[in-house]
Amino acid sequence: MLDTINIIKQNALTELEKVTDVQLLDAFRINFLARKGQIAELFDKLKDVPSDQRPAAGKALNELRVLVQSNFDEKKATLEQTSNKRASKIDLSLPGRKHWVGSKHPLMQTLDEIKRIFLGMGFTVETGPEIEDDYHNFEALNFPPDHPARDMQDTFFISEKVLLRTHTSPVQIRVMEKQQPPIRVIIPGRVYRNEAVSARSYCLFHQVEGLYVDTHVNFAELKGTLVAFAKQLYGSSLKYRFRPSFFPFTEPSAEMDITCFLCHGKGCRVCKGSGWLEILGCGMVDPNVFSSVGYDTEKYTGYAFGMGIERITMLRYGIDDIRLLFENEIRFLSQF
Numbered sequence: 001m002l003d004t005i006n007i008i009k010q011n012a013l014t015e016l017e018k019v020t021d022v023q024l025l026d027a028f029r030i031n032f033l034a035r036k037g038q039i040a041e042l043f044d045k046l047k048d049v050p051s052d053q054r055p056a057a058g059k060a061l062n063e064l065r066v067l068v069q070s071n072f073d074e075k076k077a078t079l080e081q082t083s084n085k086r087a088s089k090i091d092l093s094l095p096g097r098k099h100w101v102g103s104k105h106p107l108m109q110t111l112d113e114i115k116r117i118f119l120g121m122g123f124t125v126e127t128g129p130e131i132e133d134d135y136h137n138f139e140a141l142n143f144p145p146d147h148p149a150r151d152m153q154d155t156f157f158i159s160e161k162v163l164l165r166t167h168t169s170p171v172q173i174r175v176m177e178k179q180q181p182p183i184r185v186i187i188p189g190r191v192y193r194n195e196a197v198s199a200r201s202y203c204l205f206h207q208v209e210g211l212y213v214d215t216h217v218n219f220a221e222l223k224g225t226l227v228a229f230a231k232q233l234y235g236s237s238l239k240y241r242f243r244p245s246f247f248p249f250t251e252p253s254a255e256m257d258i259t260c261f262l263c264h265g266k267g268c269r270v271c272k273g274s275g276w277l278e279i280l281g282c283g284m285v286d287p288n289v290f291s292s293v294g295y296d297t298e299k300y301t302g303y304a305f306g307m308g309i310e311r312i313t314m315l316r317y318g319i320d321d322i323r324l325l326f327e328n329e330i331r332f333l334s335q336f
């Protein structure tokens with residue numbers, strides 16, 4: 001009996017050493033100290049011990065129970081203390097973590113507005129590839145080889161005949177290649193130019209192209225549509241003018257100006273003293289462009305226009321550096 005008591009004592013003490021949390025502690029209690037535990041079992045066996053050895057065995061057993069119980073109590077107290085300490089590290093009075101709510105990028109807000117206006121006038125939305133071939137980006141748009149206008153569009157070339165599109169106009173060609181008139185589409189998308197990065201120009205930006213082809217489309221309709229568009233975007237009191245211009249794919253061509261939003265026409269830094277701001281290029285589709293997609297140039301006429309979304313966004317919100325639109329700095333974006 002005394003040997004068994006010693007073994008159980010050793011076991012109990014090493015087991016208790018291993019206890020690191022309250023679950024293990026409870027398992028220990030059930031194993032050794034509970035009513036059906038190892039120590040209680042030994043008390044039950046005491047009656048089988050020869051009567052001359054019983055007093056010594058009883059005494060040793062009592063000592064075992066007291067020892068194990070007091071070690072158990074001590075362990076329990078230290079475990080409770082550490083868990084209290086851990087709990088006290090949680091400060092319930094701290095303010096909660098803030099969840100940032102995202103918002104639409106100002107460029108996409110402008111684009112949504114442009115789309116809404118043109119969809120309301122019966123246009124649909126088309127898109128095309130950002131990696132283009134020379135044919136769609138230049139040749140089919142009536143830029144002959146070696147035409148100086150090609151140089152104006154600082155192109156990123158991928159290979160001799162493959163490039164990053166410099167404007168959304170090549171999608172005009174792609175739409176007309178797969179579809180017969182009447183066509184009335186707007187084409188938003190990214191375009192790329194190998195320009196020195198500055199407050200006014202970036203190596204990529206966004207354009208919205210417009211194309212309307214049918215029988216009897218004329219310049220008056222082009223002006224009427226663009227004026228209706230600009231009044232919805234900038235307000236109905238807007239003043240505007242069309243200036244003659246040049247693009248290889250339109251004839252005649254024009255640029256549309258609106259009065260400067262900052263000085264209302266008096267002349268300032270933003271409009272460089274002229275009182276006017278250019279917002280888009282436009283014109284009647286050149287018959288050479290129709291020929292390149294196989295349209296009957298006697299039957300069809302059309303107009304096209306193109307505008308930069310960055311420029312319109314900068315004018316709308318008074319942003320003076322185009323790079324802000326690409327840096328994705330949260331302090332800037334969260335203002336919109």
Ligand code: DAH
Binds near residue numbers: 281283303
């Ligand atoms: N593609 C021209 C550019 O990037 C913009 C443009 C001008 C588009 C006149 C047109 C247009 O469709 O008719 O500068």
